[in-house]
Amino acid sequence: MGRLKPASTVALLVAVGVIAALALSFTVEGQTPARPAYRAPRTTDGKPNLNGVYQAITEAYWDIEPHSSAPSPVKELGASFATAGGLGITDGPLPYKPEALAKKKENYANRLKLDPEIKCYLPGTPRGMYIPYPFQIIQTPTYIMIVSSYARAVRTIYMTDHKEAPADSWMGWSNGRWEGETLVIDTTGFNDLSWFDRAGNFHSDQLHVVERITATGADHLLYEATIEDPQTFTRPWKISMPIYRRLEKNAQLLEFNCVPFVEDLIYGNLRKPSSSN
Amino acid sequence: MLRRLLVALALAGFAVALVYVAPTMAQGQGARASSGASTYKVPRLPDGHPDFQGFWNNTTYTPLERPKGIDREFFTKEEVVEQMKRAAADEAEQTEPGTIADVHYDFTQFGLDRSQAPLSVNLRTSLIVDPADGHLPPMTEEGKRLNAARAEARKRAGPITDAAENQPLSVRCIQMDRDGPPMLAGAYNNNYQIVQSPGTVLILVEMLHDPRIIPTDGRAPLPSSIRQLEGSSRGRWDGDTLVIETANFTDMFMFAAQGASADMKLTERFTRVSDDTLVYRFTVDDPKVWTRPWTAEVPWKKSIGPIFEHACHEGNYSLTNLLRGAREDEKRAREKKPASN
Numbered sequence: 001m002g003r004l005k006p007a008s009t010v011a012l013l014v015a016v017g018v019i020a021a022l023a024l025s026f027t028v029e030g031q032t033p034a035r036p037a038y039r040a041p042r043t044t045d046g047k048p049n050l051n052g053v054y055q056a057i058t059e060a061y062w063d064i065e066p067h068s069s070a071p072s073p074v075k076e077l078g079a080s081f082a083t084a085g086g087l088g089i090t091d092g093p094l095p096y097k098p099e100a101l102a103k104k105k106e107n108y109a110n111r112l113k114l115d116p117e118i119k120c121y122l123p124g125t126p127r128g129m130y131i132p133y134p135f136q137i138i139q140t141p142t143y144i145m146i147v148s149s150y151a152r153a154v155r156t157i158y159m160t161d162h163k164e165a166p167a168d169s170w171m172g173w174s175n176g177r178w179e180g181e182t183l184v185i186d187t188t189g190f191n192d193l194s195w196f197d198r199a200g201n202f203h204s205d206q207l208h209v210v211e212r213i214t215a216t217g218a219d220h221l222l223y224e225a226t227i228e229d230p231q232t233f234t235r236p237w238k239i240s241m242p243i244y245r246r247l248e249k250n251a252q253l254l255e256f257n258c259v260p261f262v263e264d265l266i267y268g269n270l271r272k273p274s275s276s277n
Numbered sequence: 278m279l280r281r282l283l284v285a286l287a288l289a290g291f292a293v294a295l296v297y298v299a300p301t302m303a304q305g306q307g308a309r310a311s312s313g314a315s316t317y318k319v320p321r322l323p324d325g326h327p328d329f330q331g332f333w334n335n336t337t338y339t340p341l342e343r344p345k346g347i348d349r350e351f352f353t354k355e356e357v358v359e360q361m362k363r364a365a366a367d368e369a370e371q372t373e374p375g376t377i378a379d380v381h382y383d384f385t386q387f388g389l390d391r392s393q394a395p396l397s398v399n400l401r402t403s404l405i406v407d408p409a410d411g412h413l414p415p416m417t418e419e420g421k422r423l424n425a426a427r428a429e430a431r432k433r434a435g436p437i438t439d440a441a442e443n444q445p446l447s448v449r450c451i452q453m454d455r456d457g458p459p460m461l462a463g464a465y466n467n468n469y470q471i472v473q474s475p476g477t478v479l480i481l482v483e484m485l486h487d488p489r490i491i492p493t494d495g496r497a498p499l500p501s502s503i504r505q506l507e508g509s510s511r512g513r514w515d516g517d518t519l520v521i522e523t524a525n526f527t528d529m530f531m532f533a534a535q536g537a538s539a540d541m542k543l544t545e546r547f548t549r550v551s552d553d554t555l556v557y558r559f560t561v562d563d564p565k566v567w568t569r570p571w572t573a574e575v576p577w578k579k580s581i582g583p584i585f586e587h588a589c590h591e592g593n594y595s596l597t598n599l600l601r602g603a604r605e606d607e608k609r610a611r612e613k614k615p616a617s618n
Contacts, residue, residue, distance in 0.1 A: 270600035
């Protein structure tokens with residue numbers, strides 16, 4: 001065994017470096033494994049069985065980006081409507097185009113007037129997945145329905161009858177497919193009215209969302225989404241978060257028909273001044 | 278001219294529909310005897326339960342209660358066909374050509390009139406099948422008081438243009454008769470999708486994007502302290518019939534317009550009697566309001582999808598404009614008064 005020549009040493013170091021870098025990148029990738037170790041129970045058609053009532057546990061509904069806690073914009077609600085700090089669910093700062101960033105800031109400043117959630121409007125996608133309400137997955141070979149308790153928001157995932165969105169909508173038009181353990185949902189046909197969170201993060205009607213939902217255990221889903229909107233962002237970006245099964249014995253969606261809750265807010269200024277109602 | 282052509286086309290389509298639905302009429306009459314000797318083999322899901330999945334429509338020309346002057350349970354086929362033709366023509370002509378209403382509500386052009394829906398030819402003179410006279414049973418004294426109090430509260434609240442809360446639930450995009458339960462057809466958009474996964478039946482109502490989730494896994498009902506506009510539903514299979522029992526209503530729910538109380542117990546039964554017909558039969562048991570339970574039956578016809586997102590509240594310009602118009606009228610009236618003094 002002769003001593004290594006200097007050139008070989010360099011080559012060896014480079015090789016070690018490359019392997020280390022690869023290993024490191026693997027660790028990062030490892031948070032979102034392409035082939036999870038967990039194999040979900042199957043439905044009768046042999047697909048991972050995702051049926052159930054779930055909910056995300058994250059502060060992302062306040063702001064999908066990392067954020068500090070902050071006081072409530074409504075003084076009377078004190079700490080109960082104060083913003084909870086959160087680590088965020090995005091893969092970095094949102095790559096807004098300059099004019100879009102200005103609009104985001106304006107949205108935030110006027111969020112009490114502009115946030116669609118305050119008016120009980122449909123949450124859009126992906127917001128409906130981490131808004132702080134449970135949702136239920138009802139799975140069949142041809143349709144997978146995702147129903148949120150919030151505002152009775154419904155998403156129909158077309159598993160076999162794929163087609164282009166026939167019209168724009170709040171929740172978008174979703175075509176789905178299975179990639180092994182992962183449900184992949186491709187959604188387009190959005191309007192430009194929904195937001196991502198209560199912080200005014202927004203999108204245009206060019207929004208394109210590709211979600212990947214994978215069971216990582218009996219009671220956990222990994223939710224990943226790639227968000228593309230060339231009108232608003234300079235490049236695509238990603239969301240990643242766990243979703244939890246609601247384990248209460250009698251877990252079920254309760255009615256949250258919030259329209260009557262916001263009528264005074266929306267139409268109160270048009271009430272006849274002498275009206276007793 | 279165009280309008281005449283459209284009406285003619287609609288009526289022609291209607292005639293085709295009649296020929297199409299004619300064979301199901303025999304089925305419909307068989308269904309009257311519900312568990313009668315039907316030869317239809319219902320398709321089944323892997324779990325053995327009947328497959329009701331797909332798109333359905335419950336449009337009907339038949340009124341809930343039997344019309345005055347009719348004392349029969351059934352019309353003849355000729356009578357029904359004639360009534361449907363007349364109603365279709367009326368609906369096609371219900372707006373004046375050239376008016377704003379005509380542009381907005383051209384029922385024929387936008388496929389909104391009932392003749393363009395998948396229709397069943399229902400020979401019944403009323404949807405109510407029990408009591409046999411086709412009418413709601415007499416109201417109890419308590420029921421009369423409850424509904425008089427409701428009417429009084431509405432009167433006190435003032436005209437419907439005074440405040441959003443004075444309007445019917447449908448105008449406010451809160452709940453519609455299609456949503457129910459019980460689910461009854463309206464003038465248009467009576468579209469439903471049924472999705473079944475083990476332990477769950479989902480009835481997606483297109484109107485107001487309303488997903489009715491009905492657990493069929495034998496779980497306990499909600500505690501009576503939890504009240505919902507749509508109540509709380511639990512389903513079970515009685516042979517090949519899906520039976521849904523619902524309670525826990527609020528006092529404000531849609532069916533209060535029919536007089537029902539929040540304590541109403543509703544039992545709905547779905548039976549598939551042919552590839553294109555589900556028989557929907559519901560029984561209302563509300564002893565506070567009615568002296569006896571009553572039952573109605575409506576056929577649901579196979580339709581085509583998809584179900585679209587009916588974001589009613591999000592686009593409720595009509596309610597804003599109704600109220601704004603009324604305030605504007607009042608303002609003008611006030612401005613006019615001093616001048617005339």
